[in-house]
Amino acid sequence: MAYPMNNENKIESAKINIVNIERQISDAAKSWSDALNELLSEVHGTLIGHKLSERYSGAFHPGYCDRYDSVFALSDISIIEKIHATNEVGMQLYQLSDKSQVRFKLYHRATPIPLSDVLPIFENMGFRVINEYPHLIEPSDMPN
Numbered sequence: 001m002a003y004p005m006n007n008e009n010k011i012e013s014a015k016i017n018i019v020n021i022e023r024q025i026s027d028a029a030k031s032w033s034d035a036l037n038e039l040l041s042e043v044h045g046t047l048i049g050h051k052l053s054e055r056y057s058g059a060f061h062p063g064y065c066d067r068y069d070s071v072f073a074l075s076d077i078s079i080i081e082k083i084h085a086t087n088e089v090g091m092q093l094y095q096l097s098d099k100s101q102v103r104f105k106l107y108h109r110a111t112p113i114p115l116s117d118v119l120p121i122f123e124n125m126g127f128r129v130i131n132e133y134p135h136l137i138e139p140s141d142m143p144n
Contacts, residue, residue, distance in 0.1 A: 033057065036070040043074060052077060055139045064135040076137065079107050084142055089113075102127070 030038070036056070041049030056077055068076075079090040090107030104122070106113060115132050122129050 032060075032065045032070060036060075036073050039070050039074050040077070052081075055141055056137075057140065059137050059139045061136065064137070067133060067135075076105070076107070079105075080137060080139065083107055083109060084139075101130075 037053040083090040092105040
């Protein structure tokens with residue numbers, strides 16, 4: 001810690017925002033699941049947030065958690081909840097914050113959709129598919 005000196009060579013007290021430091025320490029100590037559960041309660045309220053937390057506790061495998069933060073998971077949960085109710089295919093197209101890439105997520109219940117079925121559609125739209133990162137998300141009380 002630096003102690004700034006004034007013109008009279010006296011140590012000035014450093015201004016420290018204790019509340020901000022405590023929040024940063026608390027955020028750093030949160031697990032990925034804790035952050036997701038907190039977001040679910042903030043967005044959906046305590047009752048529904050708790051129900052969704054229970055449903056998705058353990059649903060996200062480590063590979064998913066390494067690739068995506070809890071904000072992405074919140075978005076994925078919203079789409080999964082919709083396709084579960086309608087039995088449709090879910091899609092999400094988004095651009096990274098640095099605008100270097102466009103990404104596409106495809107959601108489907110029960111069985112994966114082969115990349116070879118989707119690839120020609122993207123190529124016909126002028127996209128090049130670089131990578132595929134499939135993730136199985138398994139909510140606890142959703143039958144296939």
